[in-house]
Amino acid sequence: xxxxxxxxxxxxxxxxxxxxxxxxxxxxxxxxxxxxxxxxxxxxxxxxxxxxxxxxxxxxxxxxxxxxxxxxxxxxxxxxxxxxxxxxxxxxxxxxxxxxxxxxxxxxxxxxxxxxxxxxxxxxxxxxxxxxxxxx
Numbered sequence: 001x002x003x004x005x006x007x008x009x010x011x012x013x014x015x016x017x018x019x020x021x022x023x024x025x026x027x028x029x030x031x032x033x034x035x036x037x038x039x040x041x042x043x044x045x046x047x048x049x050x051x052x053x054x055x056x057x058x059x060x061x062x063x064x065x066x067x068x069x070x071x072x073x074x075x076x077x078x079x080x081x082x083x084x085x086x087x088x089x090x091x092x093x094x095x096x097x098x099x100x101x102x103x104x105x106x107x108x109x110x111x112x113x114x115x116x117x118x119x120x121x122x123x124x125x126x127x128x129x130x131x132x133x134x135x136x
């Protein structure tokens with residue numbers, strides 16, 4: 001089964017016109033978590049849920065199959081290391097290794113600036129793998 005991408009061609013408009021979730025929703029979600037160490041935003045798109053979750057959890061993992069949506073997320077918040085990590089993965093999965101490497105390098109800088117050592121370490125490993133692949 002292949003990914004049917006209905007929104008990449010309109011990523012900026014998607015981010016601009018999609019209804020926003022109320023802050024009370026994120027407060028409620030956080031109240032359900034036994035600990036606020038980790039949240040996962042599946043199909044993060046432009047990050048409109050992941051960003052408020054990041055204010056309530058120590059770490060947010062964001063994933064999406066659409067590189068264009070993830071690009072919109074990092075445009076909105078260049079310090080959003082989880083989106084950089086997901087963007088790198090989406091680009092690598094699409095065979096765009098040089099672009100993936102650039103995304104992970106930006107993500108490493110963002111993670112370092114936030115003190116997110118785990119994300120920094122993971123993206124460093126991913127970047128090294130791509131560098132070796134590009135060299136060989």
